Amino acid sequence: MILVTGASGTIGRHVVQLLRQSGQPVRAMTRARPGHAMPPGVDVVQADFEDPASLRRAVADVRAVFLLTAPATPTPDHDLALLTEARAARVGSVVKLSAIGTGERFGSATVGAWHQTAEDAVRTSDLSWTVLRPSAFASNCLHWSGAIRAGQPVSNMTGDGAQGVIDPRDIAAVAVAALTDPAHAGKTYTLTGPELLSVPDQARQLAEVIGRPVVSVDVPSTSASQQLLSSGMPPAAVEATVIGTAWARAGHNRILTEDVATVLARPPATFRDWAQRHREAFIGTP
């Protein structure tokens, strides 16, 4: 049995689907009540990273875990809680979803500090491990859909900072490879798409795909903090987000790697591919 955490989210959903398609037994973890929609044949476990007893049930008879945490405020506690139960249950391996730039110093700050603590715990656990460090998800621009449908500009918090924007399906495909092939044990993969794109570049490509203008407006870090705080994001999460966007704005995420192509033996999907598959999200009325 392979346990997929974050199974209802952007990456986890694809991991569950791809594992099922390859005939692997899958257990999907969600906090939702039983009956939560998952593909047929998937074992669903109701569990919460904050409830150790529920994690114990989630890891029972599991040989590998896809570990994806998305705490509302940055903390490695969810990763650490799952690792504790996985070790006790003698789970064989863990594939940890982290983020590009994790642990890099940027001025007086550290990028992805909470992921770094979690990565360290994964590497020093007695489980076999693989760490995935993806670049910016193509799906982040789904946040723009309301503004685009309403004919309004979209916010650009990273200026001209280009990033190796990646299709979530490629991240999931690499995760599935790591969960099912021991050749990936002990590896840290930095996962990027095939081209460096700034937000204005993405806006241009999206506009071509959907056939209507997409205008981006630069939001400097100070205004970004205010915008995110007023959206209700917890202050610690705002701080971590603004460190990440300032780091990308300064050009530190101008990184392309061959890791997706090496693991999957095919090139990563382009942002345009992703936009074509999701064009419906950006058209129609708000």
Ligand SMILES: NC(=O)c1ccc[n+]([C@@H]2O[C@H](COP(=O)([O-])OP(=O)(O)OC[C@H]3O[C@@H](n4cnc5c(N)ncnc54)[C@H](OP(=O)(O)O)[C@@H]3O)[C@@H](O)[C@H]2O)c1
């Ligand atoms: N967005 C990017 O560009 C980017 C780039 C690099 C790395 N990352 C990393 O990617 C991760 C986010 O991945 P994602 O976008 O796939 O996440 P997501 O779509 O936000 O989904 C996260 C899932 O986690 C589950 N969850 C949240 N709190 C939980 C809890 N207390 N107990 C159990 N489950 C919980 C939720 O499932 P239920 O509601 O069903 O319980 C949710 O579906 C983060 O670690 C982030 O740092 C993101």
